[in-house]
Amino acid sequence: MKTTTQEIDNALSPHGGELIDRIVTDREKATELVNNCVGVLRIRGQAAREIINIAYGFFTPLKGFMNRKDLESVCKNMTLADGLVWSLPIVLDLPESAVEQTGAKPGDYVLLEYHNIPFAVMKVDDIYTFDINYMVSCIYKKENVDHPGIKQMHSLDNYFMGGDIWLINLPVFQEPYRRFFYTPAELRDKFKRRRWNRVLAYHSNTVPHMGHEWLMKACWFQHKANAILVSCTVGSKRIGECIDENVLLAHQELLESGYFKENVYMTSMFLWDTRYAGPREAVLHAIVRKNMGCTGHIFGKNYARPEEYGNAWESHFAFRHLPDLGVESVMSKEWYYCEHCGGITYSSFCNHKGGQEPFQSKNVCSLLGAGVRPPDHLLRKEVFDTVIGASDEYGFKDGYVTDEYLQRRNPIFILERF
Numbered sequence: 001m002k003t004t005t006q007e008i009d010n011a012l013s014p015h016g017g018e019l020i021d022r023i024v025t026d027r028e029k030a031t032e033l034v035n036n037c038v039g040v041l042r043i044r045g046q047a048a049r050e051i052i053n054i055a056y057g058f059f060t061p062l063k064g065f066m067n068r069k070d071l072e073s074v075c076k077n078m079t080l081a082d083g084l085v086w087s088l089p090i091v092l093d094l095p096e097s098a099v100e101q102t103g104a105k106p107g108d109y110v111l112l113e114y115h116n117i118p119f120a121v122m123k124v125d126d127i128y129t130f131d132i133n134y135m136v137s138c139i140y141k142k143e144n145v146d147h148p149g150i151k152q153m154h155s156l157d158n159y160f161m162g163g164d165i166w167l168i169n170l171p172v173f174q175e176p177y178r179r180f181f182y183t184p185a186e187l188r189d190k191f192k193r194r195r196w197n198r199v200l201a202y203h204s205n206t207v208p209h210m211g212h213e214w215l216m217k218a219c220w221f222q223h224k225a226n227a228i229l230v231s232c233t234v235g236s237k238r239i240g241e242c243i244d245e246n247v248l249l250a251h252q253e254l255l256e257s258g259y260f261k262e263n264v265y266m267t268s269m270f271l272w273d274t275r276y277a278g279p280r281e282a283v284l285h286a287i288v289r290k291n292m293g294c295t296g297h298i299f300g301k302n303y304a305r306p307e308e309y310g311n312a313w314e315s316h317f318a319f320r321h322l323p324d325l326g327v328e329s330v331m332s333k334e335w336y337y338c339e340h341c342g343g344i345t346y347s348s349f350c351n352h353k354g355g356q357e358p359f360q361s362k363n364v365c366s367l368l369g370a371g372v373r374p375p376d377h378l379l380r381k382e383v384f385d386t387v388i389g390a391s392d393e394y395g396f397k398d399g400y401v402t403d404e405y406l407q408r409r410n411p412i413f414i415l416e417r418f
């Protein structure tokens with residue numbers, strides 16, 4: 001991996017220095033942008049979620065979808081064309097017919113519609129094709145047609161449109177997401193008011209079992225943090241994963257039932273369609289959480305499926321080869337229950353032979369799936385109750401993603417008529 005020419009300061013500043021804001025709230029200005037457009041493109045869910053991330057500054061310093069120069073550099077060097085570290089493609093892919101239909105050329109403005117409602121405007125900088133096999137080989141190192149991230153990458157359309165965007169129609173978040181969606185600017189403001197100078201990000205896409213709880217607690221000490229920001233990924237899901245609503249509400253339950261105090265813990269969400277890209281994904285997550293105002297990021301074992309890269313701790317080690325990103329990678333080994341220790345312990349301490357019960361999200365999941373309450377040393381009772389309630393309300397009686405959930409889940413956000 002190449003080191004970058006551009007060093008990043010280690011202060012609380014966003015990646016690249018300044019938080020990006022591409023929100024247009026002035027209706028007159030928004031209408032003017034729309035009137036300049038030469039055509040309309042209909043975008044899908046992932047692109048819509050990524051537009052929100054760009055516009056609110058989660059993806060700072062990106063101001064839009066990548067042009068060829070940036071995409072090439074991300075694949076080859078893990079940096080943007082200007083040398084700033086960036087690890088994953090953020091692209092708008094389109095079928096050739098859609099590109100032809102707009103008739104757009106570089107320099108033109110196009111309207112991006114979501115569910116047939118005006119959502120954003122893009123100033124087209126570049127329209128290009130890209131070798132997907134090359135992209136896969138750079139990001140995932142090897143080909144594996146069964147890998148969900150690689151599969152997703154191979155399903156991209158053949159044309160890409162790069163250029164800066166403006167969000168002209170703000171998303172209206174629905175329940176229960178509404179109370180967990182904070183923009184990076186809002187989070188930074190909250191941290192400041194609470195005097196949280198050191199905030200540790202904890203990424204989650206599962207219901208927290210006791211191992212997760214201890215992981216957060218130990219890393220809080222390790223990072224000398226003021227607080228933990230739980231940042232749950234919300235977006236497209238695969239069958240068998242925890243439903244988004246459960247992940248958010250279960251983390252919030254740890255606060256509400258008193259396992260964490262309000263002055264050290266906060267639950268939030270980040271719109272993200274997982275790429276399962278191991279170290280590449282870890283670096284992107286660290287950058288996004290830095291943009292949110294965090295000073296550290298927890299990376300446990302097997303973070304973002306690093307098995308393609310050969311080492312269960314690869315996501316943590318990814319940072320060794322990079323310039324200082326201003327966000328500490330906090331590594332924690334394994335937490336488990338040991339009957340000899342008589343409680344939860346850590347792999348660096350317990351030397352017993354046998355009697356250990358590792359926490360596996362899968363085991364907890366299958367118990368929850370069957371409606372069986374796992375033992376107290378695996379899952380908090382209050383978390384179990386919350387999950388059962390939320391599964392009834394949002395998951396069609398299932399806590400885990402089913403076909404029905406994929407087809408009929410409540411929208412994360414809606415758009416009002418423009």
Ligand SMILES: [Zn+2]
Nearest residue numbers: 338341350352
């Ligand atoms: Zn033990």
